[in-house]
Amino acid sequence: MQSVAVIGLGNISHRHRENLKALKPDARVIAMPASNRQLTTLPAHADACVTQLNELIELRPEYVIVASPANLHASHGKSLLEAGIPCLIEKPLGASLDQAQELLRCAQKPSAPACAVGYCLRFMPTARIMKDLVQQQAVGEIYNIHIEVGQYLPQWRSGLDYRDSVSARKELGGGALLELSHELDYARWIFGPLALSHAHLRSSSELGLEVEDLVDVSLRTEHDAHVQIHLDFLQRQPQRFCRVIGNKGRLDWNLLRNELVLTDSQGQSQQFGDSHWQANTMYLDMLDNFHNQIAQRPYQGASVAQALEVVNLIDVIKQSA
Known part of the structure; x- marks a missing residue:
């Protein structure tokens, strides 16, 4: 078997x-x-x-x-x-x-x-649409990108003291930068290589962790668009979104709802997404797609080389902060 x-x-x-x-x-x-x-x-x-x-x-x-x-x-x-x-x-x-x-x-x-x-997150249906719209310059020249994810760490896993979780323990690779690195991965995947301008990492008194639970980084794309990324373990009401502002409109991507809205310069909006979509579908799609890589067929997920670039960016952020 x-x-x-x-x-x-x-x-x-x-x-x-x-x-x-x-x-x-x-x-x-x-x-x-x-x-x-x-x-x-x-x-x-x-x-x-x-x-x-x-x-x-x-x-x-x-x-x-x-x-x-x-x-x-x-x-x-x-x-x-x-x-x-x-x-x-x-x-x-x-x-x-x-x-x-x-x-x-x-x-x-x-x-x-x-x-x-x-x-x-690369396997979310709206993630693919988001990437395509950016590549097609649907909002024209991009000026600003704002990415945010936040959720209250003590509520992540029922029955487990958050201080004992991998997320909270430095020796296990915890901290918001590593645990919430999905945002860094999709930012590079959609918008291309990123250069760091400024980083601010904090450990709040609320959770009492030895790792950062608040991350704010400012980066820039190869085309000099400003990218602001915020990660935290503290928001009682979960947030996960990406907003893109360009000279021809804007994109508002709500990852929690798998909803993407394209608004043009005239205020006309087009919505993408599926209200019946279930989050587990992206995990199933990721595994199914990995079967393609094993069989030497086209693979759409993150390669080891791409994942290394995320860790490299995290290392640069930590050194800067």
């Missing part, structure tokens, strides 16, 4: 196991704790469990989803790739630039199997 595997036991790991069951109902789903601890019961949507990476490699799964904490992505991914096992690595590529570079070197070897990074 064919098998697939997921490393990690967090919320995203649960989602991936459930989705693998939906996409590959005849495959055996193997779970592996990132901490290598022994489990007394099987995790939900798992048919088997191993505790060590060498055990998993010996089982030769078709591919592995690496959903361990960011500081373990490089070691898990490198071992799998060297064993010839394709892997989809959850974002970010690594907790540091050195880790990310090590993983890229391994993924670029001629003998390396398929490897991609789980920047799932």
